Amino acid sequence: MKPVISVENLTVEYKTPYGSVRALQNLNFQIQTGEIFGLVGESGSGKSTAAWVIMRYLADNGQVVGGEVLFKGIDLFTLKAAELRKYRGKKIAMVYQDPMTSLNPAMTVGRQIQEVIDLHQGGTKEQTWTQAVSMLEKVHISDPAASAQKYPHELSGGQKQRVVIAMALSCNPDLLILDEPTTGLDVTTEATILDLINELRAKFDSAILFISHNLGVIAKISDRIGVLYAGRMLETGPVQSIFLHPLHPYTEGLLNCIPKIQARSFKKRLEPIKGNFPNLLDLPQGCIFHPRCLYRVSSCSEQIPELMPSGIGRNSACLRWKDLQDGSIGKKQRSTNLQTAAQQDPAVPYRNHADVILELDSVKKYFGGISIFEKLAGKKPEFIHAVDGVDMQIKAGQVYGMVGESGCGKTTLGRSIIKLHRITAGTIRYKGLDVWRLDRPKTRQFHQQAQMIFQNPDSSLNPKKTVGQILARPLELYHHLDGGSLDRSTEALLEMVRLSSNYKNRYPLQISGGEKQRVGIARAFAAEPHLVVCDEPVSAVDVSVQASILNLILDLQKQFSVALLFISHDLSVVQHISHHVGIMYLGELVEVGDVDQVFSPPYHPYTEALLSAVPTVDFSAIKDEIRLVGPVPSAKRPPPGCRFHTRCPRRIGKICEEQVPQAYEPVSGHRIRCHLYK
Numbered sequence: 001m002k003p004v005i006s007v008e009n010l011t012v013e014y015k016t017p018y019g020s021v022r023a024l025q026n027l028n029f030q031i032q033t034g035e036i037f038g039l040v041g042e043s044g045s046g047k048s049t050a051a052w053v054i055m056r057y058l059a060d061n062g063q064v065v066g067g068e069v070l071f072k073g074i075d076l077f078t079l080k081a082a083e084l085r086k087y088r089g090k091k092i093a094m095v096y097q098d099p100m101t102s103l104n105p106a107m108t109v110g111r112q113i114q115e116v117i118d119l120h121q122g123g124t125k126e127q128t129w130t131q132a133v134s135m136l137e138k139v140h141i142s143d144p145a146a147s148a149q150k151y152p153h154e155l156s157g158g159q160k161q162r163v164v165i166a167m168a169l170s171c172n173p174d175l176l177i178l179d180e181p182t183t184g185l186d187v188t189t190e191a192t193i194l195d196l197i198n199e200l201r202a203k204f205d206s207a208i209l210f211i212s213h214n215l216g217v218i219a220k221i222s223d224r225i226g227v228l229y230a231g232r233m234l235e236t237g238p239v240q241s242i243f244l245h246p247l248h249p250y251t252e253g254l255l256n257c258i259p260k261i262q263a264r265s266f267k268k269r270l271e272p273i274k275g276n277f278p279n280l281l282d283l284p285q286g287c288i289f290h291p292r293c294l295y296r297v298s299s300c301s302e303q304i305p306e307l308m309p310s311g312i313g314r315n316s317a318c319l320r321w322k323d324l325q326d327g328s329i330g331k332k333q334r335s336t337n338l339q340t341a342a343q344q345d346p347a348v349p350y351r352n353h354a355d356v357i358l359e360l361d362s363v364k365k366y367f368g369g370i371s372i373f374e375k376l377a378g379k380k381p382e383f384i385h386a387v388d389g390v391d392m393q394i395k396a397g398q399v400y401g402m403v404g405e406s407g408c409g410k411t412t413l414g415r416s417i418i419k420l421h422r423i424t425a426g427t428i429r430y431k432g433l434d435v436w437r438l439d440r441p442k443t444r445q446f447h448q449q450a451q452m453i454f455q456n457p458d459s460s461l462n463p464k465k466t467v468g469q470i471l472a473r474p475l476e477l478y479h480h481l482d483g484g485s486l487d488r489s490t491e492a493l494l495e496m497v498r499l500s501s502n503y504k505n506r507y508p509l510q511i512s513g514g515e516k517q518r519v520g521i522a523r524a525f526a527a528e529p530h531l532v533v534c535d536e537p538v539s540a541v542d543v544s545v546q547a548s549i550l551n552l553i554l555d556l557q558k559q560f561s562v563a564l565l566f567i568s569h570d571l572s573v574v575q576h577i578s579h580h581v582g583i584m585y586l587g588e589l590v591e592v593g594d595v596d597q598v599f600s601p602p603y604h605p606y607t608e609a610l611l612s613a614v615p616t617v618d619f620s621a622i623k624d625e626i627r628l629v630g631p632v633p634s635a636k637r638p639p640p641g642c643r644f645h646t647r648c649p650r651r652i653g654k655i656c657e658e659q660v661p662q663a664y665e666p667v668s669g670h671r672i673r674c675h676l677y678k
Helices: 047-055 081-087 109-120 125-138 157-169 187-204 215-221 239-244 249-256 321-326 331-344 372-376 410-417 440-449 467-479 483-496 501-505 513-526 543-560 571-577 605-612 654-658
Strands: 005-016 019-031 036-040 062-071 092-095 175-179 207-211 224-229 232-238 308-311 314-316 356-368 383-395 399-403 425-430 450-453 531-535 563-568 580-585 588-594 663-667 670-673
Touching: 005 047, 019 036, 019 047, 019 062, 019 207, 019 232, 036 047, 036 215, 047 062, 047 092, 047 175, 047 207, 092 157, 109 125, 109 157, 125 157, 157 187, 187 207, 187 215, 187 605, 215 239, 224 239, 224 249, 232 239, 232 249, 249 543, 308 321, 356 410, 356 563, 383 410, 383 563, 383 580, 383 588, 399 410, 399 571, 410 450, 410 531, 410 563, 440 450, 450 513, 467 483, 467 501, 467 513, 483 501, 483 513, 513 543, 543 563, 543 571, 563 571, 580 605, 588 605
Parallel strands: 036 207, 036 224, 092 175, 175 207, 399 563, 399 580, 450 531, 531 563
Antiparallel strands: 005 019, 005 062, 224 232, 232 314, 308 314, 356 383, 356 425, 580 588, 588 670, 663 670
């Protein structure tokens, strides 16, 4: 059978002021009808470039210098613009990482889908509109006719992603390219999108190229995978075979970066891949991965290994793949090293401090209201109940993990704690003092001691300041340093987050996402804080960078005995890093407890659903998949009774709809707000 897409010896270069960057080197892969091929690798490996080449959307400074891309035997590089338009969008479609970059904010989503259908298939206005609404129904958007009339800003992140998928599938393409389609989505939305992709794959029988740095997602969705590193394919084969027994050290390294949900007594320190991603302007000789490889030998720096058959449907570009296959190197050697490291440096050190550093009592934060003109017109005010009566404590040196879906109020709570939002009601006490009643000197002290690491460093680092200037600011403000002492302290901060001193003179635009996040961490710890709020600090980085940042945060937390509020939608990350966990839903904490208590039965039904949705690379783990039905209710009008009852798979009748559940405590310190346990 002829493959839908065949990439053969593809080499791509980008022209830059510093020289030519070889983004892809002799890339080869094929995808058959109805097959999902996953493409994985660290940021900068060339995954998105491969997608752009297939779509022929390369930037002006990019050029194909070798190889070909065959779509059903037709070389796409030979097509002229008019011919290419017949393929792009109709036979080959792409779903981009951020749906807001591919949706027009000035057009309704139905009209945007209708425009694609009209361009490639034609038909009357009524026919194309009916088909657009039908596509929204196929991607399971509730009330598709009404949703078609909405603008992108009126939809949630998961709904926008479904609209983009509906747009891509509207002409029943033979090849669908998905570039990080679930990055930034919470686990329940992510699981629903993956279910949808599998369902549509069966319905439309499309070949799918699925690009992601999330190995759990790749394991769940893909039939075969390719592991890409610095533009070169290092391993290909069936996903289960590769993840159970990788035959390239890079693949093994990626798998070892992933935090796993397991009992604390078995928890190990994460092991990021050693060294740094190579400079594409100055690639190493021999095997491109050998400077970071634990198993390198002298020949690795001399020979460039070809992608060779290494089993049924398997290929590996490693000189020592046979040693990995027979077990003479690999897991046994690595697990011994990891066990020793874990004994020397446990993953989450914590002494049970009695001192409560932060205490929240019935904290509420509402947004909205009405203008004076609306009030005169008789309109009643409506408020968004972002945080609605939260009680919690964080002790000195403790890591408190906060988990929940997007829009549940986690970020609002974190920002309220450090006084970026004025709370509507309740009390926030820091070291026993109400933060909203502090005088000026104590307010200044609070701002020094309570810091925040933001989710997106691009929006929190000043693009017009160098890294050195960004880090110098808190040192000047809180420690009154200047001159040589300021320079030395700035360099010490960079060293603390594993960055060299030459980063001082770089601007945020000149460093990678992981490096920017490290600068954000350094800035937060420059003030020598006692409390740090970490808002999704690893949500959009690849697994190796994630492991490095998590280890770094834990090292600094141990070094300075800082209390952390760690906000995330990734339960495996929260379970790895936290001592105590709070599960948040629609502004309320529905379950709290020690990390082992919360991640072991009994659960709140919402916690159970979140855990069932976590993608994993453990193929031996069999778990019941629970999918929450319907969208999260509006925070303007929360449901009466238990707020989760509208989506709860275990609701038990009118009591859930009418009565607010009281906290049930199966063991001391573990509280579940659910009628099921009454």
